[in-house]
Amino acid sequence: MTPPRYIDLDEAREVLAEMGVKLTTRQMKRAADKDIYGRRKLPFFIDPIDGRLKIERELLTEVYRRRQMDAQRSLQL
Numbered sequence: 001m002t003p004p005r006y007i008d009l010d011e012a013r014e015v016l017a018e019m020g021v022k023l024t025t026r027q028m029k030r031a032a033d034k035d036i037y038g039r040r041k042l043p044f045f046i047d048p049i050d051g052r053l054k055i056e057r058e059l060l061t062e063v064y065r066r067r068q069m070d071a072q073r074s075l076q077l
Contacts, residue, residue: 007057008053010028012028012042016060042055
């Protein structure tokens with residue numbers, strides 16, 4: 001089992017760009033910001049040591065894989 005690798009907003013943007021999902025800095029920030037109900041679009045959390053938003057790299061890619069699988073399942077032929 002590999003240990004988790006936590007990345008910040010800029011690194012998350014790079015990971016998504018490698019997957020073909022190109023986002024601006026502002027789009028990435030909006031995905032990480034809480035909405036009026038306190039929920040985030042992506043599961044970022046505030047690092048207790050440095051106070052920056054972080055996400056686990058594998059979790060980020062898994063979120064996109066799940067969304068793709070959901071879209072494929074909902075395809076009506």
